[in-house]
Amino acid sequence: GAVVSQHPSRVICKSGTSVKIECRSLDFQATTMFWYRQFPKQSLMLMATSNEGSKATYEQGVEKDKFLINHASLTLSTLTVTSAHPEDSSFYICSAVRLAGGRSTDTQYFGPGTRLTVL
């Protein structure tokens, strides 16, 4: 299957600092990437859609000034958690869409996730 990487895998930071998480599709180009947030023992919650060359589309209730998304190239999207606070502590997962020629078979491949702990 396709490979998506995330960096860092784990980060601990002080309250008030900003944290950048990178998501890379290693063996395919992705015009669309997604960022999810997951709390322990819960499902994935979509935060935003990252589109290469254009602004991200945020889901309702997600602060776009808090969670900055930049899709700089066809293989890289970054999520920056600005002025992080303890309530931002969570597991953040990205995914990249690999196009299969027919829209019905396009598949999302997920990165390994980043565990953010804000002290």
Added chain:
Amino acid sequence: AQKITQTQPGMFVQEKEAVTLDCTYDTSDQSYGLFWYKQPSSGEMIFLIYQGSYDEQNATEGRYSLNFQKARKSANLVISASQLGDSAMYFCAMRDLEYGNKLVFGAGTILRVKS
């Protein structure tokens, strides 16, 4: 609005036996896709299997098969010959082809394989 329901918070299965994880969905659209992902304790989401709404045959991938019953709006995952490494959280997800590639996830089912 789309909705995915996984009614089994947790399941146990004996090693080498088959297990079915339930998934029902709700959508008013005719064109959609259904996915199953596995999430082990490491956190990574592993794609298992896909079923398109217009696919006439049930999808199969190795030990995984999807029991797709369109009229009942169910897309159950069947894992045959369970292995200890199958212990994980399993998520059913649906994609509405009219809205690009956004996925809606179910709450998940934790599967534990007993030796």
